[in-house]
Amino acid sequence: MKFDSKTIYAQSSDIKSRTYLEYRRDMKKKPIAELEIKGWFEKLLRIEYKNNNIIVKKYGGDRFLWFLRGGGVTQDPDYVVRGLNNDELFFELQYANEEMDYYDFKRSKVGTKKRGVAKREPKENLKFLYLVRGSPKYAILSPAWIIKHGIEKVAAAWGSREVYAISKEDLLSQQKEDKELEKIWQIVKTKNYLLEFQHQKVEKIKEELSYLLQQVIDEEKIVQIIPKSLESFFRICFILDSIGKIPKNANLWLIYVLHFFNEKTTSEELTKIIYSVDFLYAKTSLTQSELKTVVDFIKQILLNIKNFQQNNGSYKTDKNLSPIEETRNIIFCINLLEDLIQDILYYYPEESQNFGLKPIEKIFENVDNIEKVYNFITSN
Incomplete structure (x- = not known):
């Protein structure tokens, strides 16, 4: 890169x-x-x-x-x-x-x-x-x-x-x-609201996991062993991100975390996978094969997300999660995925063209029915 x-x-x-x-x-x-x-x-x-x-x-x-x-x-x-x-x-x-x-x-x-x-x-x-x-x-x-x-x-x-x-x-x-500019500014206002709304997920993660930073004893150990569960994997990535460390064999970690995704993955699990992908991707250079795996993952997630949206603008993947938090989770994921797409296009221009990756023309363009989403969030 x-x-x-x-x-x-x-x-x-x-x-x-x-x-x-x-x-x-x-x-x-x-x-x-x-x-x-x-x-x-x-x-x-x-x-x-x-x-x-x-x-x-x-x-x-x-x-x-x-x-x-x-x-x-x-x-x-x-x-x-x-x-x-x-x-x-x-x-x-x-x-x-x-x-x-x-x-x-x-x-x-x-x-x-x-x-x-x-x-x-x-x-x-x-x-x-x-x-x-x-x-x-x-x-x-x-x-x-x-x-x-x-x-x-x-x-x-x-x-x-x-x-x-x-x-x-x-x-x-x-x-x-x-x-016409007044209508455009309203869209800009809506998207800036979504930007802040989804970022609250980051604050929630920091609040929930900050105690882990007090328990880090062996930094050398946590960069070597790949965690076996998604929760452990996510927590280790959060710790490494917070203390400015990179796992050894980051490429292997990146490909490994993708395997936690399946058709039954909830929005909460998806945020942990994509947070980890975003963290690891930025810390390494990818081979063409690894990059294709990541691009295929991004395309699949964006396709699945469309099926999660409800008629009222909310998103649903799990009956045990509240609609407002599910919606925050999905917009958080879309935000990071669009960043990843742009980053890949910038740093891997030839490969991304070969993989059919298209640039993001408008931020949050993958949030369908954005006015419905905004109205749902602001009414809850």
Whole structure:
């Protein structure tokens, strides 16, 4: 597995005190919006330019991956627009959570700096799509316009980085409205709610198993012996994950845990299997045969999950589990499985193509009837 250092902007310090799953949850919030907005944006540009050949795609290192294992983000623009003559046009998506007096744009994203020249030169072939969360308002801004109208300052919200601050009045002069955006923002809100809802499973796991960390005596022993039961396997993976250790023969562990899955597996058991798979997968490199086994497993689970959904939006695998916890379990599993798919596409591009693995076009796209699911959760 190769890491492309050119795509890594910030390093592992980005993760700070967050666990790996917490970090991934946080890194997923903006891509939820980016992927939901992409289709609307493509239609908008086709109308604006009177060109039905325009295609908008996610761009750069995060076109497949919304998190990097070592922490960090990419410096690449969010979208690339193709079909405009022979040129590619790049777009950065920015949005404010609410209307403000000033809107900040990081100077390094807007313009390039030349030695001995105080003023930055606006970047070419780049524009900004600026939105306000929950609002039908949008604006398409050029770097030249931002530099011309922006006030240079240091913004705490950007980690004390230098920004161009655009006044509310100036931004208003460039804004247009499209009611379709309000519907998209509602979907974004729903998916962010599901993101937090499923992450509560992580907190529950930590609460239930934290006592195990006090009992770890022989770290060397627990990385060598493969546990025989799913519960033991899951607990050992939790311990190893928490203390930053990797089992010896991690590949063997990974393939072994897949064998705990069968047609009678409950959602609670499934969370333990997939948690373990997610932990082990990230700690090793896979052979083509091992990778195919993992990909086949992912495809089978996603297929089975569809059969677990009930008419009211909940999920059911076991009469002894509450519907709300079953639903949390399944969304937790979908969340990790979609991460795994994107990671495989990024780090194993040739193999994943051979295995027919397709990228996730929208986060939580494997949650069918998502509004029903959301309504079920919020009514319980």
